[in-house]
Amino acid sequence: RNYFKIAVLPGDGIGPEVIRESIKILDVIAEVFQCQFQFEYGSIGAEAIFKTGDPLPEETLKICKESDAVLFGAIGDPAFDNNPEAKVRPEQGLLKLRKELGLFANIRPLQTYPSLIEKSPLKREVIEGADIQIFRELVSGIYFGEKFTDPEGSYAYDICQYSREDITPIAHMAFKEAQKRRKKLTLIDKANVLDTSRLWRKVCQEIAPEYPDVQLDYMFVDNAAMQLILNPKQFDVILTENMFGDIISDEASVIGGSIGLLPSASIGEKNALFEPIHGSYPQAKGKGIANPVASILSVAMMLDHLQLHQAADKLRQSVEHAIENKYVTIDLNTKQHYSTGEVGSFIADYI
Amino acid sequence: RNYFKIAVLPGDGIGPEVIRESIKILDVIAEVFQCQFQFEYGSIGAEAIFKTGDPLPEETLKICKESDAVLFGAIGDPAFDNNPEAKVRPEQGLLKLRKELGLFANIRPLQTYPSLIEKSPLKREVIEGADIQIFRELVSGIYFGEKFTDPEGSYAYDICQYSREDITPIAHMAFKEAQKRRKKLTLIDKANVLDTSRLWRKVCQEIAPEYPDVQLDYMFVDNAAMQLILNPKQFDVILTENMFGDIISDEASVIGGSIGLLPSASIGEKNALFEPIHGSYPQAKGKGIANPVASILSVAMMLDHLQLHQAADKLRQSVEHAIENKYVTIDLNTKQHYSTGEVGSFIADYI
Ligand SMILES: CC(C)[C@H](C(=O)O)[C@@H](O)C(=O)O
Numbered sequence: 038r039n040y041f042k043i044a045v046l047p048g049d050g051i052g053p054e055v056i057r058e059s060i061k062i063l064d065v066i067a068e069v070f071q072c073q074f075q076f077e078y079g080s081i082g083a084e085a086i087f088k089t090g091d092p093l094p095e096e097t098l099k100i101c102k103e104s105d106a107v108l109f110g111a112i113g114d115p116a117f118d119n120n121p122e123a124k125v126r127p128e129q130g131l132l133k134l135r136k137e138l139g140l141f142a143n144i145r146p147l148q149t150y151p152s153l154i155e156k157s158p159l160k161r162e163v164i165e166g167a168d169i170q171i172f173r174e175l176v177s178g179i180y181f182g183e184k185f186t187d188p189e190g191s192y193a194y195d196i197c198q199y200s201r202e203d204i205t206p207i208a209h210m211a212f213k214e215a216q217k218r219r220k221k222l223t224l225i226d227k228a229n230v231l232d233t234s235r236l237w238r239k240v241c242q243e244i245a246p247e248y249p250d251v252q253l254d255y256m257f258v259d260n261a262a263m264q265l266i267l268n269p270k271q272f273d274v275i276l277t278e279n280m281f282g283d284i285i286s287d288e289a290s291v292i293g294g295s296i297g298l299l300p301s302a303s304i305g306e307k308n309a310l311f312e313p314i315h316g317s318y319p320q321a322k323g324k325g326i327a328n329p330v331a332s333i334l335s336v337a338m339m340l341d342h343l344q345l346h347q348a349a350d351k352l353r354q355s356v357e358h359a360i361e362n363k364y365v366t367i368d369l370n371t372k373q374h375y376s377t378g379e380v381g382s383f384i385a386d387y388i
Numbered sequence: 389r390n391y392f393k394i395a396v397l398p399g400d401g402i403g404p405e406v407i408r409e410s411i412k413i414l415d416v417i418a419e420v421f422q423c424q425f426q427f428e429y430g431s432i433g434a435e436a437i438f439k440t441g442d443p444l445p446e447e448t449l450k451i452c453k454e455s456d457a458v459l460f461g462a463i464g465d466p467a468f469d470n471n472p473e474a475k476v477r478p479e480q481g482l483l484k485l486r487k488e489l490g491l492f493a494n495i496r497p498l499q500t501y502p503s504l505i506e507k508s509p510l511k512r513e514v515i516e517g518a519d520i521q522i523f524r525e526l527v528s529g530i531y532f533g534e535k536f537t538d539p540e541g542s543y544a545y546d547i548c549q550y551s552r553e554d555i556t557p558i559a560h561m562a563f564k565e566a567q568k569r570r571k572k573l574t575l576i577d578k579a580n581v582l583d584t585s586r587l588w589r590k591v592c593q594e595i596a597p598e599y600p601d602v603q604l605d606y607m608f609v610d611n612a613a614m615q616l617i618l619n620p621k622q623f624d625v626i627l628t629e630n631m632f633g634d635i636i637s638d639e640a641s642v643i644g645g646s647i648g649l650l651p652s653a654s655i656g657e658k659n660a661l662f663e664p665i666h667g668s669y670p671q672a673k674g675k676g677i678a679n680p681v682a683s684i685l686s687v688a689m690m691l692d693h694l695q696l697h698q699a700a701d702k703l704r705q706s707v708e709h710a711i712e713n714k715y716v717t718i719d720l721n722t723k724q725h726y727s728t729g730e731v732g733s734f735i736a737d738y739i
C-alpha cells in the first residue's frame with residue numbers, strides 16, 4: 038500500500054504548532070518515498086468545546102475511525118483545570134477517543150541522545166545507555182471506572198477496575214516486545230495493597246510460561262518511581278496499568294533528556310494514534326518556541342506502524358542529524374536556538 | 389513531662405535491626421536529657437502472621453493506643469508479594485494500625501546532606517539547597533476504599549474515595565507548615581481526570597483564604613513526577629492524597645541522597661507513629677548492613693512530637709556528625725563502611 042488516510046487532530050495549546058511541522062515532514066516523505074497521505078482534520082479538546090460544546094464531536098470520531106492512523110497534537114486548557122465545577126473538560130475528548138478506538142496499549146520508547154545527555158538533571162553515568170520501552174494500559178483502570186461526586190460536593194469516588202480481558206492483550210504485547218529486546222519484563226503495580234494489582238500479577242504469571250525466554254519481575258510502584266531515577270539501566274520493558282503508567286512514563290521522560298523529544302504510540306485492534314508525550318503547554322502557545330521533535334518522532338512511529346519502515350528510519354536519522362548539529366529549540370539550548378518552524382524545516386530538508 | 393510510653397513495633401526484614409539502634413539512642417537520650425521511656429514491644433506484619441495468624445494482633449493495637457508514640461520498623465515479606473492468592477498480608481497490619489490510630493497525615497521532610505550530595509543520581513546543581521516537606525493523606529483514598537476480586541479471579545476493583553472531612557485536617561496542617569516555611573503549597577492531583585482530585589482542589593481552594601500569605605499551586609501528578617526530578621527546588625510544601633503520596637514521596641527520596649536516611653512521622657488526633665520511609669529490605673536482613681539513620685531520624689521526629697526539642701536537635705546533630713565523618717553503612721560508602729550497630733553506637737556516643 039502507498040495510499041493512507043491520516044486523521045489529524047491538532048488540539049490545544051502548542052498542539053497545532055507541532056502538528057504543522059509533522060505535516061511538513063509527511064509531505065516530504067510522500068514525495069521521497071512515493072506514497073500519498075490524505076489528511077482529514079478534526080477538532081478535539083478545549084478548542085472543540087469552544088466551537089461545538091463537545092470535546093470530541095461526532096465528526097472527529099468518524100474521521101478517526103475511517104483513518105489508517107491518527108496524528109494527535111495536545112490537549113488541555115488551564116481555564117478548565119482550575120475550575121472544579123466545569124462539567125465538560127477537554128481531556129474527556131482524548132479519553133473518549135482512546136476508548137472508542139480501543140487503543141489499549143500506549144507505548145513509549147525512552148532512549149538517551151548522546152549529544153543531549155548533558156542536559157539531563159541526572160548524571161551521565163546514570164543514564165548513558167538506558168533504553169526502556171514502557172507499555173501503559175490505556176482504556177481501563179481508574180480513568181474509565183465509574184466516577185461520582187455528590188451534589189453538595191462533600192464526597193467523591195473513582196473506581197479503578199480491571200478484568201482479565203483488559204490485561205491479557207497488552208501483557209502479550211509487552212512479553213513479545215521483551216523477546217525482541219533484552220528479554221526482561223517488569224510489571225509495576227501495588228500488589229501489596231490493591232486487588233486490581235494482584236489481578237495484574239496473576240494474569241502475567243499465567244502468561245509467563247508462554248515466553249520462557251523472558252524474565253518477568255514485579256516491582257511496587259513506589260519503589261519503581263525511585264528505581265527509575267537511581268538506576269534506569271536495570272529496566273528493559275515495563276508493563277503497567279493506566280494511572281501508574283501516566284505517572285511513571287512522565288517521570289521516565291527525564292532519562293530521555295527532555296519531554297520535548299518523546300513520542301508515543303497508542304495501539305488498538307483496528308486503529309492507532311500517535312502523539313507526543315508532552316502536554317498542551319499553554320504558556321508557550323503561539324510563540325514559535327515549542328519543540329516539534331516529539332511530534333515528529335511520533336510520525337516516525339506512525340510510519341513504522343504503516344509498514345513504511347524505510348521512511349521511518351530516514352526520519353529518525355534526520356532528527357538525530359538536527360540534534361547533533363544543534364539545530365534545536367530553546368528548551369534544548371538556551372544560547373543558540375531555532376523556532377519550531379525552522380527546526381521542522383531543517384529536519385524535512387534532510388530527508 | 390519526662391515519662392513516656394513508647395510502643396515499639398520492629399516488624400519485618402531489617403525492621404528489628406534498625407529499631408535496635410533507635411532504642412540504643414533513646415536509652416542515651418533518657419540519661420542525658422533526664423527523661424524516661426517505657427518500651428512496650430508489639431508484633432506486626434509477616435512476623436505477627438507467622439506467630440498469631442494476624443498481621444495486627446489485638447495486643448499490639450492495645451499497646452499502641454495506650455502509648456505516647458509508636459516507633460515502627462518495617463513491614464513486608466516476599467513470600468506474600470509473589471502470591472496473589474494469599475488471604476492475609478503483612479501490609480494489612482500497618483494499614484489497619486494507621487486507620488485505627490487515625491494517623492491521617494504522613495509527613496516526610498526532604499533535605500540534602502552536603503557530604504552526601506555526590507551520592508545522588510541527580511546533579512549537584514539540581515538538588516543543592518532543595519528542601520521539601522511532603523504531606524501525604526494516610527487513612528483514606530484507594531488504600532481504604534472497598535476492594536473486590538470475583539471468585540474466579542477474572543475481575544477486580546479498588547475504590548478511591550474521599551470526603552471533605554478526610555481532606556480538611558491535613559490541608560490545614562499543610563497550609564500551616566507552609567506559613568512557617570517559604571509560604572508555597574503545591575497540591576498534587578489528577579484533577580483533569582479524577583472526581584476525587586477535583587474534590588481536593590475544591591476543598592483547598594476554599595481553605596486558601598484563611599492563609600492569605602501562602603501561595604497555593606496545583607500540579608498534575610504526572611507532571612509533578614517529572615518536575616520533582618527536573619527542578620526539585622521549586623517545591624516547598626507538597627500536599628497530596630494517599631496513593632500519589634506513596635509514589636511521589638519514594639521518588640523524592642532520591643533528592644535526599646539515599647532512602648536509608650529518610651524518616652517520616654504519621655500524625656493523628658491522639659496518636660503518632662514514626663517510621664523510616666524505607667521498606668523491610670529482606671535481602672539485607674540479618675546481615676548487619678542496614679542503614680539505621682532513617683529510623684534514628686524518625687526518633688528525632690518523635691522527640692520533637694513529645695516536645696523534647698533539645699534532645700531532637702542534639703540527635704540530629706549527632707547524625708550529621710556521623711555522616712560528615714563518614715561513619716556510615718555500605719549503602720553510603722562502598723569503600724569504607726561500618727555495620728548497623730557500629731553506626732548506631734557512634735551516633736549514640738556523640739549525644
Ligand atoms: C491529558 C491526560 C488526560 C493524559 C492522561 O492522563 O492520560 C495525559 O497526561 C497523557 O498521559 O496522555
Ligand SMILES: CC(C)[C@H](C(=O)O)[C@@H](O)C(=O)O
Pocket residue numbers: 229230259463464479482634
Ligand atoms: C508497606 C506499604 C503498605 C506502605 C504504603 O504503601 O503506604 C509503604 O509503601 C509506605 O509508604 O509506608
